Amino acid sequence: LVNRPRANVTFEYTLIKGVNDDLALADKLVKLLRQLPSKLNLIPFNPFPGTDYECSDEATIRAFQERIMSKGILATVRRTRGQDIDAACGQLVGKVADRTRRQSTHRSKLAGKEPMQLPVGVEAA
Numbered sequence: 312l313v314n315r316p317r318a319n320v321t322f323e324y325t326l327i328k329g330v331n332d333d334l335a336l337a338d339k340l341v342k343l344l345r346q347l348p349s350k351l352n353l354i355p356f357n358p359f360p361g362t363d364y365e366c367s368d369e370a371t372i373r374a375f376q377e378r379i380m381s382k383g384i385l386a387t388v389r390r391t392r393g394q395d396i397d398a399a400c401g402q403l404v405g406k407v408a409d410r411t412r413r414q415s416t417h418r419s420k421l422a423g424k425e426p427m428q429l430p431v432g433v434e435a436a
Contacts, residue, residue, distance in 0.1 A: 319350045319385075326372055327356045328365040337378040344384050351379055351386040 322344065326332045344351060353376055356366045367375070372388060379386040 319348045321350045321352060323352050323354055325354045325356050326367040326375060328367045328371070330364065332367040332371050332375055334374065334378050337375050338382075341379060341382040341384055344379075345382075349384065351384055353379075353386055353388045355388070 324331075324340065340351070353372065355372055356364055358365055376386045376388055
């Protein structure tokens with residue numbers, strides 16, 4: 312990075328209500344980001360089934376962004392797509408866990424049966 316002073320490093324920061332969205336943390340983040348040319352993408356948390364965390368409200372997100380920008384750091388807010396079908400960032404985790412449980416159940420049913428043989432030259436993952 313020393314040889315490329317114009318290059319910005321982009322940081323991603325997920326805002327979670329009551330966890331990391333207060334202005335004191337924004338100030339600490341600025342101190343960290345000032346150490347090199349950087350840009351900050353603020354990502355509102357997308358709740359998913361089974362989580363206790365919530366998305367910060369719009370006013371809090373804007374205040375956080377404005378605090379960062381008032382200190383000279385470019386900060387954008389990423390607007391998510393797919394939230395209406397539980398496919399936004401972080402929301403697929405529940406579906407992956409469900410699939411993993413189904414696979415585990417299926418494997419249990421197959422226990423004791425002859426293991427599948429792989430063709431010659433193919434390694435198991």
